[in-house]
């Protein structure tokens with residue numbers, strides 16, 4: 001099902017090319033997101049049963065809400081939809097700034113993409129649909145980017161060719177090893193931190209559950225200075241060995257969105273035990289989305 005309460009602390013970090021120590025360059029919290037991100041009232045690129053609304057509409061309908069260290073985005077949970085009308089009102093945010101080499105600590109559905117897809121690449125820090133695995137981090141690129149079969153990571157690779165054309169858009173994914181990294185288990189554990197470090201020679205992704213004793217203090221505290229060398233083995237490791245990361249990844253915007261059905265979630269809807277067809281379910285069951293929201297405590301960028 002879609003219900004996925006995601007209440008967690010979030011950090012997003014951007015890094016320099018030199019070494020593993022980074023300084024905080026941006027810190028977003030509460031109302032600050034309204035200035036640093038744009039609400040994109042665009043058609044969903046993955047054909048979900050959603051209608052992305054602009055900022056004024058999102059605020060008026062309480063789909064975007066902020067208070068202190070809460071920044072919440074959600075889908076409409078009140079309206080029964082006409083099958084012939086637009087999809088369920090929802091929110092898609094794009095960062096106004098772009099980032100190249102950097103580190104990100106994040107939550108489900110934060111991803112990064114360049115203007116010229118797939119030539120500037122796409123990094124999905126976390127993907128997951130209908131509360132089910134695959135809970136994974138994935139690179140999507142143009143041709144000529146592959147990953148070594150054996151590499152230093154705690155997660156499980158789902159494929160080593162990152163080329164979207166060769167993999168029917170699947171890219172090269174790595175599944176998180178922990179059971180509480182997505183969906184109800186993630187929420188029941190109080191969320192957690194996802195960290196992504198992008199340099200010229202590798203992309204790494206880490207996950208720590210909220211109460212994980214090993215969460216680094218600089219991540220937990222949103223420190224002004226962080227050192228990724230102390231973060232241990234990542235669950236996903238994408239080295240530049242057979243993928244020129246500088247050539248395959250351009251400047252990326254950070255995107256946070258909540259879509260329903262569409263190319264991936266819709267296709268696996270039945271298999272995940274959801275009733276009927278996805279669009280009809282979305283049309284008729286607004287209350288199913290009451291707990292489908294992101295509550296972001298903060299987002300920090302380091303460079």
Ligand SMILES: *[C@@H]1O[C@H](CO)[C@@H](O)[C@H](O)[C@H]1NC(C)=O
Nearest residue numbers: 062063064065066072074293
């Ligand atoms: C708006 O949404 C927030 C966060 O979900 C909630 O706490 C608040 O009660 C809502 N306000 C109204 C007027 O519904």
Ligand SMILES: *[C@@H]1O[C@H](CO)[C@@H](O)[C@H](O)[C@H]1NC(C)=O
Nearest residue numbers: 045046108109257258259260
């Ligand atoms: C966000 O949008 C992208 C496509 O624009 C889609 O692939 C992804 O599933 C969406 N994420 C969520 C959580 O809705």
Ligand SMILES: CC(=O)N[C@H]1CO[C@H](CO)[C@@H](O)[C@@H]1O
Nearest residue numbers: 132133135175176179182183
């Ligand atoms: C919540 C969830 O789906 N967790 C899964 C993430 O992926 C790993 C590896 O496939 C599974 O073992 C978890 O159950």
